[in-house]
Each structure stands twice: as structure tokens, then as C-alpha cells.
Amino acid sequence: DGGITQSPKYLFRKEGQNVTLSCEQNLNHDAMYWYRQDPGQGLRLIYYSQIVNDFQKGDIAEGYSVSREKKESFPLTVTSAQKNPTAFYLCASSIGSAGYTGELFFGEGSRLTVL
Amino acid sequence: AQSVAQPEDQVNVAEGNPLTVKCTYSVSGNPYLFWYVQYPNRGLQFLLKYITGDNLVKGSYGFEAEFNKSQTSFHLKKPSALVSDSALYFCAVRDSRGSYIPTFGRGTSLIVHP
Numbered sequence: 236d237g238g239i240t241q242s243p244k245y246l247f248r249k250e251g252q253n254v255t256l257s258c259e260q261n262l263n264h265d266a267m268y269w270y271r272q273d274p275g276q277g278l279r280l281i282y283y284s285q286i287v288n289d290f291q292k293g294d295i296a297e298g299y300s301v302s303r304e305k306k307e308s309f310p311l312t313v314t315s316a317q318k319n320p321t322a323f324y325l326c327a328s329s330i331g332s333a334g335y336t337g338e339l340f341f342g343e344g345s346r347l348t349v350l
Numbered sequence: 351a352q353s354v355a356q357p358e359d360q361v362n363v364a365e366g367n368p369l370t371v372k373c374t375y376s377v378s379g380n381p382y383l384f385w386y387v388q389y390p391n392r393g394l395q396f397l398l399k400y401i402t403g404d405n406l407v408k409g410s411y412g413f414e415a416e417f418n419k420s421q422t423s424f425h426l427k428k429p430s431a432l433v434s435d436s437a438l439y440f441c442a443v444r445d446s447r448g449s450y451i452p453t454f455g456r457g458t459s460l461i462v463h464p
Contacts, residue, residue, distance in 0.1 A: 239393075241393075266450065268451075270454075275359070275456065275457075276456060277440065277454050277455055277456035277457050278394075278440065278454040280451065283451060293451075323391075325393055325394065327393075327394075329450070331450055335450055336382050336399075336401045336444075337399070338384055338386075338396040338399060339394075339396075339442075339452065340396075341386075341393035341394040341395070342393050343392055343393045344391065344392065344393050346391065
């Protein structure tokens with residue numbers, strides 16, 4: 236079945252460690268996104284990518300990094316520079332063109348807890 | 351610039367009663383409007399969208415939404431609530447003149463009491 240796979244589902248990290256969250260899609264979508272979700276704050280955009288080898292900062296990119304070496308994959312690294320990384324992270328994809336009027340497709344999320 | 355507001359953090363309704371979850375938006379062009387639902391520790395699922403045409407849009411699980419251009423609103427409705435409808439609901443907007451990146455509201459927690 237087509238969809239978006241995020242892993243791991245749960246991740247624990249010690250302060251000062253970098254962690255990488257995986258996001259893979261087999262929908263043949265051009266655009267991919269990373270959102271952070273905190274209680275009461277909705278979804279905040281971290282990074283997005285419209286094509287391979289290109290990505291743009293979202294509203295809260297500080298302390299995060301991404302890569303887009305393949306169309307199917309858009310991993311997110313939470314670096315030690317991120318001051319408050321404990322959150323639920325959501326990856327999404329879409330066709331992404333300017334004329335697209337459809338919805339985003341979301342993965343099941345990854346919950347990161349810093350110990 | 352595009353923005354969306356969900357004025358209620360939580361909505362409580364008894365099972366069998368109608369429900370409404372409110373959403374208002376602001377765009378410079380024409381709005382593309384979306385509703386998503388999220389169950390605990392899960393990703394968001396698409397419910398319905400308004401792009402153009404009929405102001406009443408029907409979606410998944412018996413939900414519908416009414417687009418009101420004069421009030422810049424896109425409220426989510428269901429005639430008869432189920433306990434299983436209890437979840438977090440997000441409204442999102444895209445501006446037809448802007449980028450393809452949607453802006454999400456803060457979410458509204460719907461609690462349906464037996």
C-alpha cells in the first residue's frame with residue numbers, strides 16, 4: 236500500500252546527542268515536510284522540500300537539519316543545538332506543485348523524549 | 351499572508367447531538383480549506399476540503415463543512431456525534447495566490463460524552 240513511514244515511533248535521547256528521524260514515502264510525491272507538534276500549539280513547520288537536493292527552512296528550523304538525496308526519503312536530524320526537542324514530529328508529503336489543490340498525507344509520527 | 355484560527359481549544363458534546371468545530375481564515379486570494387483529524391499518538395488524517403463550487407462540502411465519517419465567504423469561516427459539522435469522533439481536529443488553509451504550503455490552526459479537541 237502507498238503511504239508514509241516514519242521511524243522510530245518512540246525515541247529517547249540524552250541531552251547533547253543528535254538523533255535522526257526517518258521518513259520514507261512511496262507515493263511518488265515531490266514535496267515533503269517536517270512538522271513539530273506540541274500540546275496547544277498546533278503544527279509548526281520545521282523544513283520542507285519540493286525537489287531532490289533542495290529544501291527550505293520553515294518557521295522553526297533552528298536546531299534541526301534535513302537532507303533530500305532521494306525523492307522517497309526526507310530524514311530529520313534533531314541536533315544538540317535544539318534547546319527543547321521533546322515533541323511529537325510529523326512527516327508529510329504532497330504533490331507540491333503550485334497548482335496542486337489537494338491534501339497533505341501524513342505519517343504516524345515519531346515521539347522524541349529528551350532525558 | 352495566510353492565517354487560520356480555531357477559537358475553541360475544546361468542544362464538548364453529548365453522543366447523538368450535532369457538533370460544530372469552528373474555523374476562520376484570512377487570505378489575500380481565494381482560500382483552499384481543509385479539515386484533518388488526529389487520534390492520540392497518530393498522524394493526521396484528511397477529512398474534507400473546499401476548493402471551489404458548492405459551499406457545503408461532505409467528507410469522511412459523516413462529517414461536512416460549510417464555507418462562508420462573507421464570514422471567512424469553514425466550520426466542521428456532523429448531525430449526530432459518536433463517542434468515536436472524540437479526537438483532535440485541525441483546520442488548514444492555503445492561499446490561491448501564495449505558496450503550496452498550508453497553514454494549520456492550533457487544533458480543537460472534540461470530546462463526545464456517552
